Amino acid sequence: MIYLFDIDGTLTPSRLRIDPEFEQFFLQWMKDREVIFVTGSDKEKTVEQVGEKIWTRASRVYQSCGNAVYQGGQLIQKNHFDLSPELKTLLNEFIMYSECPEQFDNHIEERIGLVNFSPIGRSCPQEAREQYYKWDTKAKERQTFCRMIEDKFPELEATVGGQISIDIYPKGQNKAQVLEDLYGPITFFGDKCQPGGNDYPIVESMCRQLEQNRRHCVLHEVKSYHDTWNILKEYK
Numbered sequence: 719m720i721y722l723f724d725i726d727g728t729l730t731p732s733r734l735r736i737d738p739e740f741e742q743f744f745l746q747w748m749k750d751r752e753v754i755f756v757t758g759s760d761k762e763k764t765v766e767q768v769g770e771k772i773w774t775r776a777s778r779v780y781q782s783c784g785n786a787v788y789q790g791g792q793l794i795q796k797n798h799f800d801l802s803p804e805l806k807t808l809l810n811e812f813i814m815y816s817e818c819p820e821q822f823d824n825h826i827e828e829r830i831g832l833v834n835f836s837p838i839g840r841s842c843p844q845e846a847r848e849q850y851y852k853w854d855t856k857a858k859e860r861q862t863f864c865r866m867i868e869d870k871f872p873e874l875e876a877t878v879g880g881q882i883s884i885d886i887y888p889k890g891q892n893k894a895q896v897l898e899d900l901y902g903p904i905t906f907f908g909d910k911c912q913p914g915g916n917d918y919p920i921v922e923s924m925c926r927q928l929e930q931n932r933r934h935c936v937l938h939e940v941k942s943y944h945d946t947w948n949i950l951k952e953y954k
């Protein structure tokens with residue numbers, strides 16, 4: 719069985735370090751199991767959040783929604799995606815017209831095979847991050863921006879990732895692409911499993927494979943790492 723985990727909101731709070739007690743539990747839990755990660759984030763952020771030990775103990779890590787693949791600590795595969803001037807212009811307009819309460823720097827982050835865009839700015843302090851997330855849950859600004867990007871650029875896909883940003887990549891280069899790389903039964907844990915969320919493509923694809931009897935799949939939609947922890951305890 720392959721155990722596939724999202725990171726932000728599933729193993730850690732968004733962009734924060736893993737709970738030290740859960741870290742110890744998880745390191746034990748990983749022993750003799752095939753554990754794989756899939757996240758919109760880049761390697762540096764993921765290592766910072768889960769720690770070097772967990773990151774390297776995983777059999778494989780799919781960063782940038784599967785557009786950068788690491789195994790044994792090495793980058794073994796990557797997809798290209800260049801931010802076009804037209805997309806940059808649209809993102810700059812979003813920054814200007816965003817109605818979010820406060821804004822900070824670092825709105826556009828170019829990663830391997832993916833662009834991460836944050837209307838509030840990735841440099842926001844933790845308190846402003848939490849406030850934006852609360853505000854956006856009602857205002858649904860990120861969902862609106864995702865729809866606008868996909869309307870203007872039908873060759874692209876935009877999905878809501880963690881608390882303050884969206885992930886943008888070429889159509890189809892979403893998290894579901896990792897399934898093409900993995901053989902055998904899969905158990906997946908993710909928090910953004912509803913339409914518009916960046917775990918949704920993987921969930922949709924797993925449900926299809928299950929219906930067609932192509933793969934045995936188990937799905938766990940969690941609200942936080944606490945849910946994941948409680949579920950994993952049952953696997954002991």
Ligand code: M1P
Pocket residue numbers: 726732733757758759760763834878879880881882883884885916
């Ligand atoms: O996995 C999706 C995103 O999760 C976090 O998003 P945010 O900063 O919006 O909470 C980050 O790890 C981000 O890099 C990542 O794309």
